[in-house]
Amino acid sequence: MSIATPAPSTELLRFVTAGSVDDGKSTLIGRLLFDSKQIFEDQLEALERSSDLTGGGRINLANLTDGLRAEREQGITIDVAYRYFATPHRKFIVADSPGHVQYTRNMVTGASTANLMLVLVDARQGIIEQTRRHAYIAALLRIPHLVLCINKMDLVGYSEEIYSRISAEFTRFATRLDIRDIAFIPVSALNGDNIVDPSTHMPWHKGPPLLRHLEDVYIASDQNLTDARFPVQYVLRPNSDEHHDFRGYAGQVAGGVFRVGDDVVALPSGRTTRITGIHTLEGPRQTAYAPMSVALLLADDVDISRGDMLVKPDNVPSVGQDIEADVSWMSARPLQLNGKYALKHATRNTRAIVRLLRHRTNIDTLEPEPAATLGLNDIGRIRLTTLTPLAFDSYRRNRQTGGFILVDEATNETVAAGMIADPPPAVPPAVSDGGYAI
Amino acid sequence: METYILSHLEALEAESIHILREVAAEFQRPVLLFSGGKDSICMLRLAEKAFRPARFPFPLLHIDTGHNFPELIAFRDRRAAELGEKLIVRTVEEALAQGIARATPGESSRNRLQTPTLLAALEEFKFDAALGGARRDEEKARAKERVFSFRDAFGQWDPKNQRPELWNLFNARINPGEHMRVFPLSNWTELDIWQYILRERLEIPSIYFTHRREVVRRDGQWLPVSPLLQPRPKEDVRTLAVRVRTIGDISCTGCIESAANNVADIITEIAAARVTERGGRADDKRSETSMEDRKREGYF
Ligand SMILES: Nc1nc2c(ncn2[C@@H]2O[C@H](COP(=O)(O)OP(=O)(O)O)[C@@H](O)[C@H]2O)c(=O)[nH]1
Numbered sequence: 001m002s003i004a005t006p007a008p009s010t011e012l013l014r015f016v017t018a019g020s021v022d023d024g025k026s027t028l029i030g031r032l033l034f035d036s037k038q039i040f041e042d043q044l045e046a047l048e049r050s051s052d053l054t055g056g057g058r059i060n061l062a063n064l065t066d067g068l069r070a071e072r073e074q075g076i077t078i079d080v081a082y083r084y085f086a087t088p089h090r091k092f093i094v095a096d097s098p099g100h101v102q103y104t105r106n107m108v109t110g111a112s113t114a115n116l117m118l119v120l121v122d123a124r125q126g127i128i129e130q131t132r133r134h135a136y137i138a139a140l141l142r143i144p145h146l147v148l149c150i151n152k153m154d155l156v157g158y159s160e161e162i163y164s165r166i167s168a169e170f171t172r173f174a175t176r177l178d179i180r181d182i183a184f185i186p187v188s189a190l191n192g193d194n195i196v197d198p199s200t201h202m203p204w205h206k207g208p209p210l211l212r213h214l215e216d217v218y219i220a221s222d223q224n225l226t227d228a229r230f231p232v233q234y235v236l237r238p239n240s241d242e243h244h245d246f247r248g249y250a251g252q253v254a255g256g257v258f259r260v261g262d263d264v265v266a267l268p269s270g271r272t273t274r275i276t277g278i279h280t281l282e283g284p285r286q287t288a289y290a291p292m293s294v295a296l297l298l299a300d301d302v303d304i305s306r307g308d309m310l311v312k313p314d315n316v317p318s319v320g321q322d323i324e325a326d327v328s329w330m331s332a333r334p335l336q337l338n339g340k341y342a343l344k345h346a347t348r349n350t351r352a353i354v355r356l357l358r359h360r361t362n363i364d365t366l367e368p369e370p371a372a373t374l375g376l377n378d379i380g381r382i383r384l385t386t387l388t389p390l391a392f393d394s395y396r397r398n399r400q401t402g403g404f405i406l407v408d409e410a411t412n413e414t415v416a417a418g419m420i421a422d423p424p425p426a427v428p429p430a431v432s433d434g435g436y437a438i
Numbered sequence: 439m440e441t442y443i444l445s446h447l448e449a450l451e452a453e454s455i456h457i458l459r460e461v462a463a464e465f466q467r468p469v470l471l472f473s474g475g476k477d478s479i480c481m482l483r484l485a486e487k488a489f490r491p492a493r494f495p496f497p498l499l500h501i502d503t504g505h506n507f508p509e510l511i512a513f514r515d516r517r518a519a520e521l522g523e524k525l526i527v528r529t530v531e532e533a534l535a536q537g538i539a540r541a542t543p544g545e546s547s548r549n550r551l552q553t554p555t556l557l558a559a560l561e562e563f564k565f566d567a568a569l570g571g572a573r574r575d576e577e578k579a580r581a582k583e584r585v586f587s588f589r590d591a592f593g594q595w596d597p598k599n600q601r602p603e604l605w606n607l608f609n610a611r612i613n614p615g616e617h618m619r620v621f622p623l624s625n626w627t628e629l630d631i632w633q634y635i636l637r638e639r640l641e642i643p644s645i646y647f648t649h650r651r652e653v654v655r656r657d658g659q660w661l662p663v664s665p666l667l668q669p670r671p672k673e674d675v676r677t678l679a680v681r682v683r684t685i686g687d688i689s690c691t692g693c694i695e696s697a698a699n700n701v702a703d704i705i706t707e708i709a710a711a712r713v714t715e716r717g718g719r720a721d722d723k724r725s726e727t728s729m730e731d732r733k734r735e736g737y738f
């Protein structure tokens with residue numbers, strides 16, 4: 001592979017690693033960086049210095065990402081490490097995540113912005129609880145692409161049969177999840193089989209090696225370009241004589257496309273106005289689309305401030321104070337029913353009361369089960385009431401306008417990631433299998 | 439037909455602008471740490487993109503070690519003046535005089551002494567958020583750090599207990615006396631920075647380009663000879679065509695031999711480089727976790 005200089009026009013792909021402890025996540029990332037020549041001599045030197053301690057003389061590729069003292073000492077990954085590499089086709093942001101159940105919340109952190117999840121399994125063990133848990137998190141966080149890497153193929157004699165058995169088992173499980181795109185790749189992270197180059201040990205595998213897949217997977221449609229959504233983040237109001245009439249509504253487009261001349265509605269107030277300009281430092285633009293950061297100029301001097309959302313009259317989100325959502329609980333302090341939390345949704349800070357816990361999801365069976373509360377790393381469906389109305393979409397439609405966080409007002413800890421549920425169907429479905437949609 | 443796809447630089451830029459505006463909206467008294475180096479030069483451009491035609495909603499702060507390349511200080515002052523933004527300078531020298539910072543015998547670099555100087559400045563002005571130009575690709579401990587990185591009342595970072603950070607929803611809540619370090623360039627790499635400097639035609643201090651300088655070979659690198667660093671007997675002293683890749687305390691910033699006299703040449707050089715930019719900084723080499731230790735104490 002040639003040394004990577006991404007042309008300034010390359011695309012960005014964010015992916016997160018998942019899988020149980022010791023399945024080889026850190027080794028795989030180290031291998032991708034190493035084989036795509038993104039490891040530098042001084043890093044290699046540092047690895048060699050530490051290899052006597054942890055690798056018995058052999059360079060430990062996992063030490064490239066396990067950067068904290070406690071991680072090196074315990075030989076595990078505790079928190080997400082972000083790594084970067086590029087090929088002439090793409091620039092990659094990798095969130096190398098911890099596999100331990102107790103660090104699930106750190107994995108959800110890495111997963112929330114990912115286009116793709118790379119799930120590792122140990123070929124000797126096949127699909128285990130952690131595999132299912134992580135695939136479920138991918139589905140819950142609506143990561144559009146998943147790659148199942150069946151790792152340590154060197155330890156099972158590069159057996160096609162084992163690969164096929166594991167792939168089939170995962171496929172059976174995944175039909176119950178809503179994941180758009182799943183690929184399977186047999187690899188040996190340690191030896192580099194099917195990482196950058198096709199493996200000579202596994203000629204039976206017809207698909208591309210991992211890096212090729214990461215370069216080619218189609219991500220342009222991951223962004224919602226249908227529903228125009230603009231959460232107002234900050235109002236630019238220069239106090240200078242030169243610009244004293246300027247008022248720019250600054251923010252990052254959270255969905256769709258806005259054009260100069262478009263009529264817009266400000267939510268939750270419902271006031272309408274028109275876009276008269278799109279301001280950037282480079283000068284005026286005619287269009288702005290997700291995820292650009294711009295400032296909109298509006299026709300009327302309407303009262304719009306941070307937290308409001310600008311949308312188009314023919315495509316409006318829900319507006320309300322009662323919200324049904326799946327939450328991933330991230331605190332050791334369990335969910336307080338009827339407890340009050342600070343809530344942040346798009347650019348709106350408000351408060352919310354958790355009214356109801358509908359169920360907790362059993363990650364193994366994917367079945368909802370009754371529960372009195374949610375503890376650390378639990379996932380469940382809640383209903384909450386917000387202090388002020390929110391303009392929101394379901395998380396399925398838009399990760400930006402359908403996601404929120406809950407914060408403990410006493411400790412300021414982020415206690416939950418929330419994903420707003422789909423609106424209930426207008427007409428109840430005629431046939432029901434008794435299950436819940438999750 | 440217009441395609442609705444952002445390039446990687448445009449996507450990074452949009453993310454950084456979002457972070458800067460979030461800080462302006464969520465904090466009472468933010469500040470932007472400006473050193474005159476390449477990362478903070480990009481930060482200033484991103485701040486212009488986020489807030490013009492209005493003024494920046496924060497002043498600039500430089501923690502001056504006193505061990506400087508003179509070109510850098512001249513550049514810093516000129517850039518702040520051009521932008522018409524307020525620049526605050528707090529020096530390690532003053533911090534030493536006031537007993538806020540204490541020198542360790544035998545340690546010539548002042549990088550470590552920046553920490554107490556910075557913490558004292560944050561306290562003096564009651565800043566509740568400090569925007570820094572650190573990138574995750576620089577170092578292993580930084581690779582683990584959140585974009586909004588919480589600091590307790592002692593300015594300390596607790597790497598084992600970071601707040602989860604979901605989507606682009608940043609939890610900005612703190613109590614009085616605590617503060618947030620915010621890193622808008624978290625996801626940028628060294629190469630991205632240079633590509634951005636090229637794209638935006640940003641002016642940078644002349645020492646990033648090739649120039650002839652007297653350097654001495656020490657600890658496997660070429661260190662600039664200066665009043666703070668005099669060659670010892672028998673050391674290899676030469677005048678070479680060099681440039682710096684990263685700028686720190688002049689007494690420990692390694693120079694690399696280079697003929698690059700424009701940004702495009704620097705990009706070619708970086709892309710082919712086989713050593714990280716911090717490979718030239720002796721302070722990071724001491725131990726596998728030296729950055730983590732310094733960060734825990736409140737370093738940038
Ligand atoms: N034989 C073999 N060992 C591997 C492979 N990948 C990783 N390992 C080993 O498995 C152990 C755990 O790897 P690590 O990357 O730390 O796993 P993580 O916990 O998922 O990050 C280490 O001893 C690796 O050397 C592989 O493909 N083949």
Ligand SMILES: [Mg+2]
Nearest residue numbers: 025026076077
């Ligand atoms: Mg690991």
